[in-house]
Amino acid sequence: MDTTTGELARVHDLVARATGDEKHEESSTSTLDALWVLYDRVLRVDPADPDDPERDRFVLSKGHGPVALYAILAAKGFIPETALDTFMEHGGTLGSHPDRTLVPGVEASTGSLGHGLAIAVGIALALRADGRTEPRSICLVGDAEMNEGSNWEAVLIAPHLGLGNLTMLVVDNHSSTPDMSPWTERLGGFGWDVVAVDGHDRDALEVGLRRRHDRTPVAVVADIPPGEW
Amino acid sequence: MDGMRAAFARTASDLLDEDPRVALVLAEISVDGYLSRAVERHPARAVNIGIAEQAMVGVAAGFAMEGFHPIAHSIGAFVAERPYEQLKLDIGYQGLGGTFVGVGGSYDYAAEGATHHAPADAQVMTAIPRMQVFAPGHAREVDVLLRATYADEDPTYLRLAAATNPEPFDVAPGRLEVVARGAGPTVVAFGPMLWPTLRACAGLDVTICYATSLRPFDGPGLAAVVGDDPVVIAVEPWYEGTAAAPITSALAHVPARFAWIGVPRAFVHAYGTREDLDRDAGLDPAAIGRRIAEVVD
Numbered sequence: 301m302d303t304t305t306g307e308l309a310r311v312h313d314l315v316a317r318a319t320g321d322e323k324h325e326e327s328s329t330s331t332l333d334a335l336w337v338l339y340d341r342v343l344r345v346d347p348a349d350p351d352d353p354e355r356d357r358f359v360l361s362k363g364h365g366p367v368a369l370y371a372i373l374a375a376k377g378f379i380p381e382t383a384l385d386t387f388m389e390h391g392g393t394l395g396s397h398p399d400r401t402l403v404p405g406v407e408a409s410t411g412s413l414g415h416g417l418a419i420a421v422g423i424a425l426a427l428r429a430d431g432r433t434e435p436r437s438i439c440l441v442g443d444a445e446m447n448e449g450s451n452w453e454a455v456l457i458a459p460h461l462g463l464g465n466l467t468m469l470v471v472d473n474h475s476s477t478p479d480m481s482p483w484t485e486r487l488g489g490f491g492w493d494v495v496a497v498d499g500h501d502r503d504a505l506e507v508g509l510r511r512r513h514d515r516t517p518v519a520v521v522a523d524i525p526p527g528e529w
Numbered sequence: 530m531d532g533m534r535a536a537f538a539r540t541a542s543d544l545l546d547e548d549p550r551v552a553l554v555l556a557e558i559s560v561d562g563y564l565s566r567a568v569e570r571h572p573a574r575a576v577n578i579g580i581a582e583q584a585m586v587g588v589a590a591g592f593a594m595e596g597f598h599p600i601a602h603s604i605g606a607f608v609a610e611r612p613y614e615q616l617k618l619d620i621g622y623q624g625l626g627g628t629f630v631g632v633g634g635s636y637d638y639a640a641e642g643a644t645h646h647a648p649a650d651a652q653v654m655t656a657i658p659r660m661q662v663f664a665p666g667h668a669r670e671v672d673v674l675l676r677a678t679y680a681d682e683d684p685t686y687l688r689l690a691a692a693t694n695p696e697p698f699d700v701a702p703g704r705l706e707v708v709a710r711g712a713g714p715t716v717v718a719f720g721p722m723l724w725p726t727l728r729a730c731a732g733l734d735v736t737i738c739y740a741t742s743l744r745p746f747d748g749p750g751l752a753a754v755v756g757d758d759p760v761v762i763a764v765e766p767w768y769e770g771t772a773a774a775p776i777t778s779a780l781a782h783v784p785a786r787f788a789w790i791g792v793p794r795a796f797v798h799a800y801g802t803r804e805d806l807d808r809d810a811g812l813d814p815a816a817i818g819r820r821i822a823e824v825v826d
Contacts, residue, residue, distance in 0.1 A: 400623060401623075408590075408623065409618070409623055415587060415614075415615065415618060415619055417587075418583065418584040418586075418587025418588055418590075418591070418615070419587045419588075419590050419591045419594070419619055421587065421591060422554075422588035422589060422592045422593075422594070422595075422599075423591040423592075423594060423595060424591070425573075425588065425591065426552070426591055426592045426594070426595030426596075426597055428573060429552065429573040429574045429592075429597070430595065437591075449583075450583040450584065450587070450615075454584050456579070456581065457578045457579060457581060457584055457588075460578075461576065461578070
């Protein structure tokens with residue numbers, strides 16, 4: 301039983317508050333459960349100290365559909381709920397793609413596809429170089445975003461570098477034109493430990509996102525029914 | 530080229546030893562023969578990620594986000610152009626620093642052909658807000674400029690060239706050096722173009738300035754030496770006219786004439802040596818001298 305259902309319902313309300321659309325912005329629904337599990341159960345982050353060196357780092361690589369992230373950041377106290385009222389408006393801080401210089405809790409400014417995973421690899425390397433053994437670097441990518449070749453450079457090097465503190469969360473809403481499956485064989489062939497879950501199964505997401513090895517990065521592939529964005 | 534490249538490798542290795550916040554990200558180039566020992570000595574902060582230049586810049590950004598001073602390096606074309614969007618967004622837009630070092634200016638890799646040429650490097654780098662651009666003219670200046678800027682808040686593109694001036698100058702980031710004073714036009718030579726410029730100007734009554742900084746450019750320094758009726762000739766190691774923006778901006782308050790002597794804006798479909806391609810481009814001392822004399826007359 302998910303004891304946070306009430307709070308999650310509140311997040312849905314906040315998404316609607318930002319978009320002015322009770323149906324939600326399409327590109328937020330596919331990531332909302334995974335983002336909620338991250339912020340409610342997995343990430344060690346503190347809104348009172350968003351720059352805590354011992355925090356986990358989360359990079360929303362695709363940058364698209366950030367309303368779910370904004371709503372969760374508001375629900376968790378990183379940003380005021382009133383910020384949602386100026387979503388995408390001039391003078392506001394919450395754009396259609398997130399800006400790390402404007403939003404506490406946003407680690408990387410993203411939007412152009414295929415940038416976040418390599419940044420997350422660099423963060424994971426830096427955490428290791430600093431001797432920080434607890435914090436993790438977690439990066440959300442979309443299945444269509446994985447069309448970008450730059451991602452595959454990062455997919456290649458992360459196992460080579462032995463980044464056990466790195467997790468890639470693939471939210472697969474089947475929006476890619478080329479078929480990206482089979483994920484397990486493809487990412488596994490590069491040396492990732494691949495966990496496939498139902499993208500709306502919050503308990504399964506939690507198990508996958510908590511998974512960690514010493515030298516092997518983890519890929520959690522969250523399957524979302526086609527048509528959800 | 531090895532003079533500047535070797536100097537870069539020495540300084541980068543020393544900085545890894547001296548400053549625990551320095552990180553080095555390589556994409557195979559200059560590992561063998563230059564930086565393999567540094568990678569072995571600092572495995573946590575010095576990584577060779579293979580031939581993956583987009584990831585090289587992204588990884589450098591990740592290091593910078595965690596408070597490191599990343600130095601990333603490959604051949605100029607594969608630093609300044611192939612991962613251009615990563616430099617623009619992962620570094621520039623994020624508000625991060627870092628040093629991006631390209632070896633092989635313009636057509637230094639002459640025999641390799643235009644796939645390995647980078648005459649646009651300085652111009653595309655200056656299109657990224659906050660990006661500093663330095664063109665040392667001597668191996669010693671590589672060390673000075675790298676040490677002076679590697680920890681800057683703003684990112685830096687450092688252009689290493691095969692051509693080198695015979696003696697280093699006492700350079701500093703953003704400072705124009707006045708090499709000679711004359712009554713005629715002011716010639717501004719960038720980086721390794723100083724030596725051919727000095728030879729080209731022998732016997733001419735001109736002022737000669739030496740710039741290793743394209744951005745920040747020493748506009749006040751130039752304005753102070755050009756006189757009341759300025760005629761400025763830039764001798765550039767990259768595409769001709771790359772320095773037009775900072776030089777014309779520096780003299781916007783006075784009527785002035787300008788000439789740009791640099792790499793012609795055309796793809797090179799020829800091989801040979803750098804000196805061969807210098808002659809084709811009109812950048813050997815004799816040709817530079819003829820072009821300067823035309824302006825002087």
